[in-house]
Amino acid sequence: DAGVIQSPRHEVTEMGQEVTLRCKPISGHDYLFWYRQTMMRGLELLIYFNNNVPIDDSGMPEDRFSAKMPNASFSTLKIQPSEPRDSAVYFCASSFSARGNYGYTFGSGTRLTVV
Amino acid sequence: QQQVKQSPQSLIVQKGGISIINCAYENTAFDYFPWYQQFPGKGPALLIAIRPDVSEKKEGRFTISFNKSAKQFSLHIMDSQPGDSATYFCAASKGSNYQLIWGAGTKLIIKP
Secondary structure (H helix, E strand, C coil), X not given: XXXXXXXXXXXXXXXXXXXXXXXXXXXXXCXXXXXXXXXXXXXXXXXXXXCCEEEECCCCCCCCEEEEEEECCEEEEEECCCCHXXXXXXXXXXXXXXXXXXXXXXXXXXXXXXX | CXXXXXXXXXXXXXXXXXXXXXXXXXXXXXXXXXXXXXXXXXXXXXXEEECCCXXXXXXXXXXXXXXXXXXXXXXXXXXXXXXXXXXXXXXEECCCCCCCEECCCEEEEEEC
């Protein structure tokens, strides 16, 4: 298995532009998580899905952030409009809930820089 | 009550030594305690995990010690190697809730 695949690996954009981050979870995993990591705030859960349905989006910082999971193999995190304070590494992770397996598999992340 | 407090923030250990990272929690409903390892430029990866029905779990050079009464758990890395240099995160979750509560992370440096 190729693991959790995120794209792009790096994104540099100007303030005010729309940014879309993409994630392909591991096939068969039924949970998908979007995290943001910064030096100041550590790992922050933004939103998570179970069987493509958003379960908890209380970590989404503002209405500028939105996430979708149209099918079991694809999810997007969109920021519109982007701001410099959104600069961070964004991780997608997936998990398989059967048999009490709570382990997350993370992607390699998207490093977002908003200038 | 949802927090997991991790210490130290950073740690330097000589090669061959024992690295110890500690975590404490308040919510007694937590029943799953994993440790994740993160190398620069990569996402965190599950290293080892424990449930509160055991006091210790060992996998190779990595051991989790769990103290239910004190609500603390720790990661011990025996015979620490330079390749162990990474950031380590403890976490906790409860029941069927797959949302992990994360510690702040410990940056471990193993000196050759």
